[in-house]
Every structure is written in C-alpha cells, then in structure tokens.
Amino acid sequence: MIPLSGSPARVAALALACALAASTSACGGSDSNDTAVPDSITQVMKKPMYQGSTWALRVVDLNSGDVIYDMNSNAQVYIASVRKVFSVGAALDQYGAQHQFQTPVYRLGTVDASGTLNGNLVLVASGDLAMGGRTNPDGTLAFTNFDHNEANNLGNAQITAPDPLAGYDSLAAQVAASGIKRINGEVVIDDRLFQPFDFRGEFDLRPIFVNDDVVDTIIGQGSAGSLSPVDYRPKSSAFTVQSTLMTGAAGTAANITVTPEEPACFGTLPCGGVLGGSIPADYVPPIVPSFPVIRTFRITQPSNYARTVLIDALARAGVTVTANAVESNPVQLLPAKNAYSADTRVAQLTSQPWAQYTKWILKVSYNIGADTSLMLFGVANNGSTTLATALAAENATLSSSPFNVPMNQTHFIDGSGGGETTATPLAVIAMLRAMSGRAAFPAYVDSMPFLGVDGSLASTTDFESDPTLAGAKGKVYAKTGTYVAGTENANGQQQITLKGQALAGYIDAKSGRRLAFALVVNNVPIGDVPDIINVFNDEGTIAANIWKLQ
Numbered sequence: 187m188i189p190l191s192g193s194p195a196r197v198a199a200l201a202l203a204c205a206l207a208a209s210t211s212a213c214g215g216s217d218s219n220d221t222a223v224p225d226s227i228t229q230v231m232k233k234p235m236y237q238g239s240t241w242a243l244r245v246v247d248l249n250s251g252d253v254i255y256d257m258n259s260n261a262q263v264y265i266a267s268v269r270k271v272f273s274v275g276a277a278l279d280q281y282g283a284q285h286q287f288q289t290p291v292y293r294l295g296t297v298d299a300s301g302t303l304n305g306n307l308v309l310v311a312s313g314d315l316a317m318g319g320r321t322n323p324d325g326t327l328a329f330t331n332f333d334h335n336e337a338n339n340l341g342n343a344q345i346t347a348p349d350p351l352a353g354y355d356s357l358a359a360q361v362a363a364s365g366i367k368r369i370n371g372e373v374v375i376d377d378r379l380f381q382p383f384d385f386r387g388e389f390d391l392r393p394i395f396v397n398d399d400v401v402d403t404i405i406g407q408g409s410a411g412s413l414s415p416v417d418y419r420p421k422s423s424a425f426t427v428q429s430t431l432m433t434g435a436a437g438t439a440a441n442i443t444v445t446p447e448e449p450a451c452f453g454t455l456p457c458g459g460v461l462g463g464s465i466p467a468d469y470v471p472p473i474v475p476s477f478p479v480i481r482t483f484r485i486t487q488p489s490n491y492a493r494t495v496l497i498d499a500l501a502r503a504g505v506t507v508t509a510n511a512v513e514s515n516p517v518q519l520l521p522a523k524n525a526y527s528a529d530t531r532v533a534q535l536t537s538q539p540w541a542q543y544t545k546w547i548l549k550v551s552y553n554i555g556a557d558t559s560l561m562l563f564g565v566a567n568n569g570s571t572t573l574a575t576a577l578a579a580e581n582a583t584l585s586s587s588p589f590n591v592p593m594n595q596t597h598f599i600d601g602s603g604g605g606e607t608t609a610t611p612l613a614v615i616a617m618l619r620a621m622s623g624r625a626a627f628p629a630y631v632d633s634m635p636f637l638g639v640d641g642s643l644a645s646t647t648d649f650e651s652d653p654t655l656a657g658a659k660g661k662v663y664a665k666t667g668t669y670v671a672g673t674e675n676a677n678g679q680q681q682i683t684l685k686g687q688a689l690a691g692y693i694d695a696k697s698g699r700r701l702a703f704a705l706v707v708n709n710v711p712i713g714d715v716p717d718i719i720n721v722f723n724d725e726g727t728i729a730a731n732i733w734k735l736q
Contacts, residue, residue, distance in 0.1 A: 223255045226731050230724050231707075235717070239710045244611040245703040245732055248622055248692065254701065254736060259611040262595065263706045264686025266667030268614060269603030270556045271690060272596070274544050275621050275630055276580050277559040280566050283541035283629035287312040291357055291533035292526045293366065301367030306519055307507075309357070309496060310376040310526065311394035311489075313562050314537045315555050318353020319397055320346055320546070327542040331644045332473050333550040334402055337480040338444060341472035345404070345480055350397035350420045351495060353535050358499035360533035368506045373497050375489040375515050378523050380561045383573040386604055388448055389486040391557060396495050399554065400482040401425055403461050405442070407477045408433035410467040423511045424494035425449070425483070426458040436468035444481050453490030453514040459483045472715075489515040541629035548633040548665055549641030553602035560601025573600065589620040603667055611704035614690045618702040634691045637662035637726060649730075657696060658730035664691025664703070668718065684710040684718055689725045695736035703732060 223243060231241045244259035246252060289312045295305015320328045330344035337343035349355075375394050382390035389399070397420050406415035416429040431442065441463040451457035461481060471479045485491045490513075497511045537543070547555035564576025567583060577598060584591040595613040599605055621630050635641030638649060638659035643666065649656040669686035690704040705725055712718055 223257050224731070224735055226735070227255075227728050230728055230731075233724070235720070236707065236710060240708045242611050242706045242708075243704070243728075244615050245693075245701055245736075246615055246619070248619060248700045248702045251619065255732070259615075259704075260595075262597070262608045262610055263688075263708050264669045265603065265607060265609050265614065265688040265690070265706060266669040266686050267551045267553075267556075267603040268665050268667040268688040268690045268704070268706075269598055269607045269609070270548060270551065270601070270667075271614065271621075271665050272584065272591075272598070272617050273556050273560045273563070273580065273601035274547055274633070275617060276584060277563040277566075278540065278544050278626045278630055278633075279621070279624050280563050281540050283539060283544075283626045285540040287314045287537040287540075289314050289317065289353075289357075289535040289537075290526070290531050291361060292530045293364075293532050294521065294530070295371060297364075297366055301365055303366050303369045303371065306371040306374055307361065307366075307369050307532075308374045308376050308520065308526070309394075309492070311379055311392070311492075312537075313379055313393040313558055313565075314353075314535065315395055315398070315543055315546075315552075315558055316353070316537065317395050318356055318535055319348060319350035319395075321348050321352060321538070325538065327538050327546050329546045329550055329641075331550070331641055333552060334400060334480055334482060335398055335550075335552060335554070337402075337482050338447065342474045343480040344474055345402055345419075351499065354396070354492075354495050354499040355502065357533045357535055358496065358503040358505065361500060362503040362505050364532040366505055366532060368508070369500070370508050372509045372516050372519055373493055373500070373507055374517065374519055375493050375496075376520055376523075377489045377515070377517070378520070380565055380571040380576075381573075383557075385554060385557060388484055389488075391554060392488045393558070393561070394488050394492045396420065396485065396488070396492050398552075399485040399488055401427065401459070401485060403427055403429070403444070403481045403483070405431065405461070405465070405477070405479040405481070407469070408465075408467070410435045414465055416461055420495070422491070422495050422498050424452060424457060424491045425485075426456075427461060427483070428458060429461040431461050432464045434464040434466045436466055438464065438466045440465050440469055442479070442481060444483060446483075448484040448486050450486055452485060452487035453494075453512065455512050457512070487514075489517075541626070541633070544629065544633040549635050551642055551666065553604070556602035557600050576601075584617065584620075588623065589617070591616040591620055603669075605669075607669070611690075611706065614704040615702050618690065618692065618704075622702075631663050631692055634663035634665055636660050637664070637729060642666045643726065652727075652730075655727070655730035655734055658693075658733035661694045661733055662691065662726075662729045663693075664689050664729065666722070668722075670712075670718070682712055684712050684721060687718075687721045687725060689729060693729065693733050693736070695733050697736055699736065701732065701736060703729070705729065 242258035245255040328346035379393040385391040408414040418427040564570030596609040635643035667688040688706040
C-alpha cells in the first residue's frame with residue numbers, strides 16, 4: 187500500500203511495518219464536536235507528533251445507533267485496510283460462514299485397462315485461497331500474527347507449520363485411487379473463474395493458489411565466515427532457490443537480498459532465485475526477534491506454477507505424466523467453461539468453512555485474500571468476473587436494503603484497501619452496524635483482530651503502563667489499516683508520511699454494552715518504523731479508553 191519515492195527498501199519496510207502494526211485513525215483537527223470526546227482521548231490526539239495531522243472518530247451504541255463520540259465523522263479519510271470490513275463482510279454474507287469451496291479434478295478422455303488416461307487432466311480452480319496448505323491437525327486454518335506475505339517489507343515473519351502442498355498431494359492421491367496410473371496427455375489448470383487482474387504491480391492475480399503465491403526462504407543462524415543455513419518451501423520442479431548468503435562478523439551490517447523478488451520465469455527452465463548478501467553472527471531479526479528469518483519470492487505465474495506442483499504431486503502418488511512438468515499452462519486445451527461432466531470427476535478438494543478464511547484474512551490483513559474475496563463475491567452475487575464489475579456489484583448490494591451503507595461516501599479501487607482508498611467514518615460505522623443484523627455476524631466479529639490477543643492487534647497496547655485499561659484486552663475487535671507514502675514538505679524535501687492509520691470494529695465496553703467505532707488519523711510525518719508503531723499504539727490506547735469510559 188505504498189506508492190512512494192525515496193529509498194525503496196526503507197519505504198517498503200515502513201509500509202509493511204504498518205500493515206502488521208495496523209491500528210488506524212484518520213484526518214481531523216479541531217471540530218465543533220471535539221468537546222464531546224473525553225480529555226483522556228483528545229490528549230493522545232494532541233501529542234506533538236500529530237501537529238498538523240487530522241483525526242476522525244465516531245463511536246455509536248451498536249444496538250440503538252445512539253452517537254457517543256463524534257469528531258470529523260463526515261470527512262473522507264484514508265482508511266487503508268479497514269476497507270476489508272466491507273469486502274470480506276460482503277463475501278461472508280453472500281456465502282455464509284459455513285460455505286466450503288470445492289476444487290475438482292476431471293479427466294478429459296478414457297482410461298484403458300492398464301490405467302492409462304488417453305487425454306488430459308484438468309483442475310478447475312475455485313478460488314480456494316489455502317488449497318489444503320494451512321490445515322491444522324484439528325481442521326482449522328493456521329495463521330501467524332506476522333504473516334509471511336509481509337516478510338520482505340517487514341524484515342521478518344513467521345511461517346505456519348502445515349505442509350503447503352498437502353492439498354495437491356491429496357488431489358494426486360485421489361487421482362491414483364481412481365485407477366489412473368499414467369496420463370498420456372496434458373495437465374491443465376482451468377483458471378477461468380474470474381478474469382486475472384493486477385495485484386499492486388506485482389503480478390496478475392488468479393483463482394489458483396500455492397502457498398499464498400510465494401516461495402518461502404528460511405534462514406537459520408550461522409557462524410561468522412560461513413554460508414548461512416538456508417532452506418526453502420515449497421520445493422517443486424517449477425522453481426529452485428540458491429543461496430550465497432554469508433554469515434558476517436558480529437556487529438556488521440545486515441543486508442539480505444532476494445533476486446529477483448518477482449521472478450518472471452515460471453513455466454520455463456531454468457527458473458529460480460538467489461538469496462544473497464550478509465547477515466551478522468549476532469543478528470537480532472526485526473518484528474520477530476528470533477531465527478529463522480523469512481524472505482519470499484513472488485510466484486508471478488500462479489497457473490503455470492500450480493500445474494507443475496500438481497504434476498510433481500502426481501509423480502509422488504505413482505502417476506506418470508507424459509507432458510513436460512514445466513511449461514506454460516495449456517489453457518487452449520480446455521473445453522467450454524463449466525462443461526465438465528460429474529462422472530468424469532476423479533478428485534476433489536474441500537476447503538474449510540469460509541469463516542476460517544475470513545478469520546485468516548482479517549486477523550493478518552491478507553491483501554490477496556481480501557481482493558479474492560471481492561472477486562468471489564462478484565461471481566456469486568451476479569456472475570461478475572472482472573474487478574470493475576465486482577466493485578460495482580458490491581457497491582450496489584451494500585447501498586441497498588438490508589445494508590443501506592452510504593457507498594457514495596467511499597472510494598474503493600480494490601478489495602484490500604490499496605492506494606488512495608478512502609471512506610467517511612459514517613460509512614464505516616454503517617457497514618459495521620449493517621453486519622450486526624446478518625446471520626454471519628458472530629463469525630464476522632470473531633474474524634477481527636482482538637486487542638492484545640492476536641493478529642495485527644496482538645501487541646498494540648501497553649496495558650502495564652495504565653492498569654486501568656487492562657480490562658480492554660480481548661474486548662476490542664477491530665480491523666487495522668495503514669497507508670504510508672512519500673510526500674514533499676514545505677521546503678521541497680522528500681519525507682515519509684503516514685497518510686492513513688485506521689482502526690474500526692467493535693468494543694464490548696466496561697458497562698456491558700457493545701459499541702461500533704471508527705478511528706482514523708491522516709498525514710502524520712514519520713521518520714522510521716518506531717514512529718508508525720507509536721501511532722499504532724496510540725490508537726490502541728484510544729480504543730482501550732473508549733472501553734473504559736463506556
């Protein structure tokens with residue numbers, strides 16, 4: 187979410203830090219309604235770092251709609267990833283919390299007595315974000331508070347324990363169990379569920395996924411003067427990782443390079459990336475201050491990559507494929523869309539309930555997940571298959587009954603809150619209140635980060651410094667959002683500005699009543715990551731004060 191000039195590494199680190207540090211606020215200054223906001227809150231907003239910044243706040247009783255606090259609530263402010271409360275909420279309402287996606291595999295041809303399929307094998311992508319690659323032993327979806335999708339920008343992350351290829355191995359085993367031992371033809375990924383679209387300049391997003399469209403590199407702690415221990419996952423014929431990363435002397439500078447970060451070679455050979463640079467022997471990683479250190483390569487051709495992964499899985503299951511494992515996905519061999527016959531299905535992967543996915547998306551602010559949610563909503567709502575038509579379908583649905591959200595007070599360019607995403611706190615509150623009347627509301631609340639507990643709010647507030655706020659822990663359920671960009675100050679010098687930090691969701695107040703709130707601050711000059719974290723923490727403190735005062 188950060189269009190900017192200046193040092194790309196510095197800007198990226200700041201931006202990603204925001205994504206995880208996510209508490210948000212928006213524009214505001216003095217307002218005739220400011221006196222309605224208690225002094226314990228306005229004192230936070232008046233800190234020197236916010237001189238020239240704008241705050242906006244709206245707090246209402248969820249049931250009655252009575253306004254409790256209001257400041258600049260009709261201002262159009264940058265809300266960043268708080269946009270996800272709309273896209274993920276709409277998709278959750280459309281599908282229902284218990285909906286499960288089915289990803290089938292069909293044979294196009296006949297299987298002879300020897301087990302040879304004379305024809306092609308087709309996997310029909312359903313938009314299943316996990317594809318069995320995040321399944322915990324208890325069947326839930328695994329996620330971490332510092333997601334690997336943000337590793338390169340934040341400087342570190344945590345990877346989940348499950349095997350990212352588990353779903354593909356399951357499909358391959360089912361194909362083998364159907365009696366197919368050899369495929370005398372092609373393997374194709376049918377990725378036509380929706381039209382691919384540009385994801386933040388990195389790649390064209392499609393409805394097929396392997397490991398969230400990244401390859402993880404996992405860096406261990408080494409000894410000075412030696413190569414650092416490096417592993418990567420998932421391993422496939424499609425992409426390999428080489429490492430020249432050295433462990434330097436204690437006290438030297440860390441410089442980890444990922445080349446190229448967005449490889450364009452998927453579907454051809456050779457295809458790989460190089461992890462390079464140097465890391466000191468006494469290195470303490472940021473964000474997650476322990477080893478391993480995580481870096482990622484973007485899978486820029488998801489269908490080509492998934493095709494190879496499936497062929498590799500078939501080989502492990504004992505199924506031979508005569509086609510080359512690494513090549514471009516041969517979509518020209520596909521039949522008419524949706525023309526598959528049920529009696530030719532040879533495998534199927536069933537996802538976890540959709541509520542598990544919304545929890546993952548909102549807890550860690552998973553941008554690709556939110557953009558895919560918007561597309562899945564469009565497909566189910568009225569057959570929309572492009573980003574523009576999915577946005578239009580969402581706007582029409584949320585504008586009308588039973589939602590009645592003033593969507594004319596929003597400006598959305600995708601489903602995740604990228605770029606110049608804006609909304610008024612009034613519109614945000616309207617969405618939060620509308621969801622409270624829907625059947626999926628319990629799952630919606632449960633999907634939000636919990637203050638001081640998990641996701642992007644896991645470590646937002648220092649409750650020890652003010653024990654009177656400790657009761658707010660686990661009682662604030664809110665989505666965070668951060669937008670960092672480069673700006674020019676009055677002297678013509680480039681500086682980094684926190685254009686938008688936002689936080690919106692629900693509070694089970696000390697009094698026992700449930701509140702809906704939207705808090706935003708816009709245009710905060712920042713110097714480095716700690717400044718962003720300070721803003722993030724201030725918003726957490728404001729939310730905790732709302733809990734205490736109400």
